[in-house]
Amino acid sequence: MFALLRSMWEVFLHAFRKRATIPYPERVAFLPPRWRGRIILSRDPGGQERCVACYLCAVACPVDCISLQAAEDEDGRRYPEFFRINFSRCIFCGFCEEACPTCAIQLTPDFEMSEYHRPNLVYEKGDLLISGPGKYPDYDFWKVSGVAIRGKGKGEGVEERPPADPRGLMP
Amino acid sequence: MPTIHVEGRPYEVPEGLNLLDACLSLGFDVPHFCWHPALGSVGACRQCAVKQFKDENDTKGVIVMACMTPARDGTRVSIADAEAAEFRRSVVEWLMLNHPHDCPVCDEGGECHLQDMTVMTGHDYRKTRLPKRTFRNQDLGPFVAHEMNRCIECYRCVRFYRDYAGGRDFGVFGAHDHVYFGRMESGALASEFSGNLVEVCPTGVFTDKTLHSHYARKWDLSTAPSVCVHCSLGCNTLPGERYGMLRRVRNRYHPDVNGYFLCDRGRYGYEFVNGERRLTLALARGEPVSPEAAVEEASRLLAAARGVVGIGSPRATLETLFALRELVGPERLCSGLAARDLEPLRRAMRGLSGAVPAASLADVRAADAALLLGGDPTGGAPMLALALRRSARVAPVARLASHVPAWNDAAVRQAIQRESGPLFVASTAPTRVDDIATARVVSAPADVARLGFAVARRLGAAGDEVRLHRDAHAFARDAAAALAAAERPVVVADAASGEAVVAAAAEVAEALAARGSGVRLALALPECDSAGLALAGGFPLEDALASLRSGEADTLVVAENDLFRRLPPALAEELLSLARGVIALDCVRTPTVERAHVALPAATFADGTGTLVSSEGRAQRSFAAMPPSGDARESWKWLARLAGDAGGGGRWETEDAVLDALSGLPGLAGARDAAPPASFRLVGMKVAREPHRYSGRTSMRADVDVKEGQPPADADSPLAFTMQGFQGFPPPPLVPRYWAGGWNSVQALLRYQVQAGGALRGGSPGIRLLDGGRSDGGSPSAEAGRFPVPEAFEPRRGEWLLVGAPAIFGSEELSSLSPSVASLAPRPYVGLSPEDAERAGLREGGRVRVGAGEASAELPLRLVPGLPRGVAIVPEGLRAMPAEVRPGGYARVEAAGEEAEPR
Ligand code: SF4
Ligand code: SF4
Ligand code: SF4
Ligand code: SF4
Numbered sequence A: 001m002f003a004l005l006r007s008m009w010e011v012f013l014h015a016f017r018k019r020a021t022i023p024y025p026e027r028v029a030f031l032p033p034r035w036r037g038r039i040i041l042s043r044d045p046g047g048q049e050r051c052v053a054c055y056l057c058a059v060a061c062p063v064d065c066i067s068l069q070a071a072e073d074e075d076g077r078r079y080p081e082f083f084r085i086n087f088s089r090c091i092f093c094g095f096c097e098e099a100c101p102t103c104a105i106q107l108t109p110d111f112e113m114s115e116y117h118r119p120n121l122v123y124e125k126g127d128l129l130i131s132g133p134g135k136y137p138d139y140d141f142w143k144v145s146g147v148a149i150r151g152k153g154k155g156e157g158v159e160e161r162p163p164a165d166p167r168g169l170m171p
Numbered sequence B: 001m002p003t004i005h006v007e008g009r010p011y012e013v014p015e016g017l018n019l020l021d022a023c024l025s026l027g028f029d030v031p032h033f034c035w036h037p038a039l040g041s042v043g044a045c046r047q048c049a050v051k052q053f054k055d056e057n058d059t060k061g062v063i064v065m066a067c068m069t070p071a072r073d074g075t076r077v078s079i080a081d082a083e084a085a086e087f088r089r090s091v092v093e094w095l096m097l098n099h100p101h102d103c104p105v106c107d108e109g110g111e112c113h114l115q116d117m118t119v120m121t122g123h124d125y126r127k128t129r130l131p132k133r134t135f136r137n138q139d140l141g142p143f144v145a146h147e148m149n150r151c152i153e154c155y156r157c158v159r160f161y162r163d164y165a166g167g168r169d170f171g172v173f174g175a176h177d178h179v180y181f182g183r184m185e186s187g188a189l190a191s192e193f194s195g196n197l198v199e200v201c202p203t204g205v206f207t208d209k210t211l212h213s214h215y216a217r218k219w220d221l222s223t224a225p226s227v228c229v230h231c232s233l234g235c236n237t238l239p240g241e242r243y244g245m246l247r248r249v250r251n252r253y254h255p256d257v258n259g260y261f262l263c264d265r266g267r268y269g270y271e272f273v274n275g276e277r278r279l280t281l282a283l284a285r286g287e288p289v290s291p292e293a294a295v296e297e298a299s300r301l302l303a304a305a306r307g308v309v310g311i312g313s314p315r316a317t318l319e320t321l322f323a324l325r326e327l328v329g330p331e332r333l334c335s336g337l338a339a340r341d342l343e344p345l346r347r348a349m350r351g352l353s354g355a356v357p358a359a360s361l362a363d364v365r366a367a368d369a370a371l372l373l374g375g376d377p378t379g380g381a382p383m384l385a386l387a388l389r390r391s392a393r394v395a396p397v398a399r400l401a402s403h404v405p406a407w408n409d410a411a412v413r414q415a416i417q418r419e420s421g422p423l424f425v426a427s428t429a430p431t432r433v434d435d436i437a438t439a440r441v442v443s444a445p446a447d448v449a450r451l452g453f454a455v456a457r458r459l460g461a462a463g464d465e466v467r468l469h470r471d472a473h474a475f476a477r478d479a480a481a482a483l484a485a486a487e488r489p490v491v492v493a494d495a496a497s498g499e500a501v502v503a504a505a506a507e508v509a510e511a512l513a514a515r516g517s518g519v520r521l522a523l524a525l526p527e528c529d530s531a532g533l534a535l536a537g538g539f540p541l542e543d544a545l546a547s548l549r550s551g552e553a554d555t556l557v558v559a560e561n562d563l564f565r566r567l568p569p570a571l572a573e574e575l576l577s578l579a580r581g582v583i584a585l586d587c588v589r590t591p592t593v594e595r596a597h598v599a600l601p602a603a604t605f606a607d608g609t610g611t612l613v614s615s616e617g618r619a620q621r622s623f624a625a626m627p628p629s630g631d632a633r634e635s636w637k638w639l640a641r642l643a644g645d646a647g648g649g650g651r652w653e654t655e656d657a658v659l660d661a662l663s664g665l666p667g668l669a670g671a672r673d674a675a676p677p678a679s680f681r682l683v684g685m686k687v688a689r690e691p692h693r694y695s696g697r698t699s700m701r702a703d704v705d706v707k708e709g710q711p712p713a714d715a716d717s718p719l720a721f722t723m724q725g726f727q728g729f730p731p732p733p734l735v736p737r738y739w740a741g742g743w744n745s746v747q748a749l750l751r752y753q754v755q756a757g758g759a760l761r762g763g764s765p766g767i768r769l770l771d772g773g774r775s776d777g778g779s780p781s782a783e784a785g786r787f788p789v790p791e792a793f794e795p796r797r798g799e800w801l802l803v804g805a806p807a808i809f810g811s812e813e814l815s816s817l818s819p820s821v822a823s824l825a826p827r828p829y830v831g832l833s834p835e836d837a838e839r840a841g842l843r844e845g846g847r848v849r850v851g852a853g854e855a856s857a858e859l860p861l862r863l864v865p866g867l868p869r870g871v872a873i874v875p876e877g878l879r880a881m882p883a884e885v886r887p888g889g890y891a892r893v894e895a896a897g898e899e900a901e902p903r
């Protein structure tokens, strides 16, 4: 009997607590930057596509909703010829972002992407690519990789010695 | 068998292994880099460290390199020992000091032995901040990409390229921490086996350049066990598809056939499948039509025909040849070969099903003496040349056996130096194995055959002695002695060298067999199913022409054959224009397809399933890696439908049904058992073509349809076009990829073998058909009569005997449609010995007119030192070769120009 009254009292007290419900969409909720919402592809500090088409996000994806095809541009940079995410399958787990070695793929605090037609949830590269670096302003994969691209020859990367002379016998 | 103790438990291992080999084969994971089952041990990488103990009371032990320590009886080792494990971890850390941060853009990623070993040893963090050593790369040609920064100095590449494959233009440079693996300067790798660097190198230094242009990771490829279609040897392959495009071909280990390696034609010829000449739509009078309309039109042609001739092909599968035979009737089946190609093939088949067993490539690799007669196998059957290189080491290595184990590669090489053989080479032109020959003679085909017969008669074959020139005489004497002294010698010839040479080779082998030797006969045949064609039967093309001329027949069904490659253009033209109806089936648009009234698109090895019979007589099933492209399907399916329309009842719907039917033919009974039937299941499942990590399943077709459809069904094989299915270790004929826990690279193959480098778990794929014939039918070659010894060759004045030399790149029909292979095809030329050229007043590079009868064409002249007098060589089967120049007969060769009118 007492337990019953106590429960009723506690429920009654909730009427005076601070409200957790927000009148969305009139008021926009604050979502922390690490929120796992709509996925984007970012650009490096130089403004070029960050994605090097390594396929790691695609293989990490538990629902297999990412597909792409690698290609190489005339500067020697790998990039995705197409890059597609089927958001009608995506579970926003963030595994792709964790797998990405170039900080290209990132989840953002945006979840407002409902559609009436499922095909509209299939995003191509044009829909995914943003103009900035997203959460990681400085990282530039090509500067630390050992592959030569236009503007960065062998031995010109971060922490690299100039190319060795294969015919030299000096220690 | 010695007993070794690993982690305190006893195991029996085969005699004569090293510890690494033994432990890996027992199923232990021992990290390693430089040891390779086919290349042996050199102890270069220090990665395979294990603890070895003196006896059961020794608890301290010493660290040894497992690959350099013999697995003697009583050896006690620990792999898990903390000190050894820490040693291995540090070794990877050192190797990683200079390793670039490349995995995301490295084509090796996901199937990298270095990644696997780094994970296996537990190294995860680069502590040093010292700058990395870098290198510039080289352009190594169209096949192999070079990225030297990734090298870990294991020396596998040079050991394969130079020591195993005999290449000379690649090596190691530098010293200290800047050891460089490459060429003197940029340029295409000269070895015909350079593509194997891609699989031999445990890192991403050497990667497949053709794959790079349409790159996909191993985990994204749909793969199936397949058989190479680019020559008769039947090397096993693993083609991989993604998004409907064939991406690459990898080696599939077959202990008796190709072992660990492929030739570059087999590895890179695949691009024709994606090429622009690929036929994927049915055509009626050159216009694309629906498959139904095409079949209807074809049936109409057949119904209206007065007589139908079915023209087979040495590159059509057994199923297709059988369906063709059933459609037109056995007495109307043409082989699709001209008599000059069919006769040597028949002669070779007689030899291969005679008293001497056909040699597998493994038999050649293990032969302790070899005689090569006729053309250079490098052009027509490349892996045979590589096998001969192996055989040339057998006797020298065996002589060391008592004090140097064969796996100790550095010591063995040091001890044998350049010793090689016995390998006797009697060829029609200089060959790529001349450098390892014990003795060699270059002479005209007739003289090569005479030499062969002379050897046979010295070994006891019946018949008169053959008179030879002085050096040929010495050669025959030495070759006969060496072959007679060997335990398991092999006699090698190429059917393209002509009937006489083939007959001579068979006679030598039979003479040896009669002496009780373990001899084997290796006869390279022209194409991937030449042996199957010979077993299916069929008359020469000339007879087909005769029956059209006589009006007996007026309609042709041509199965995967380009008649313009078989007959002189005028005759091919006549054959096609005499026919009122031509129905052609092919996977590419050939000139014959273009002339056909109805063309039906055939599947290739990549999108169709079928059985091929290799030159060893081994029937092997090749499974489609991908669903058929466009309207293409296996030719036999088209033929079965045509037969059905003609009242035959559309008998076979599935691969198994057609196999059941064809196994009723004599000699083909075993073909059905080359692989398990389509009903075969493992734990209730088909074998999955897609690996368990296949990505993009719900996205790759979402742009077309957001709902995922049913995967295509496959009624023809026990494999499924999905990732759902059996992912473990299926029986060898069904292995679609090599993958095992912790082993993502090709080294996972270890887990599919009983013994590293040895037999596969579950036996060797394929069924040897010719062995069966031997047991029930005596020696067919004896009853077929002996081949007469040809007259000695006499050089003519002003005329040369044109001898065809197949080029590895460019001569085979399908691979020559692959851009990478085509880029290395030789330009057409005619080759003369410098002496002959000088006598005729011709210069290297000058244009000469080559002609027989009316037809003639202009070609540049190439001087070929060592060519016999009176013989000219021309590359065979090149697309760019003028059709007027056909090897096999005599031709005038004279300086081109106005003054050189035909006399
Ligand atoms: S993981 Fe990153 S770099 Fe790799 S394909 Fe995905 S987005 Fe591109
Ligand atoms: S060789 Fe292996 S470890 Fe090195 S970059 Fe390539 S994939 Fe990564
Ligand atoms: S290039 Fe590859 S095979 Fe050659 S030494 Fe380096 S890592 Fe080994
Ligand atoms: S040797 Fe012949 S069968 Fe083997 S890979 Fe080369 S072309 Fe293919």
Ligand code: FES
Pocket: B020, B032, B033, B034, B035, B042, B043, B044, B045, B046, B047, B048, B049, B065, B066, B067, B068
């Ligand atoms: S594998 Fe033993 S030292 Fe390299």
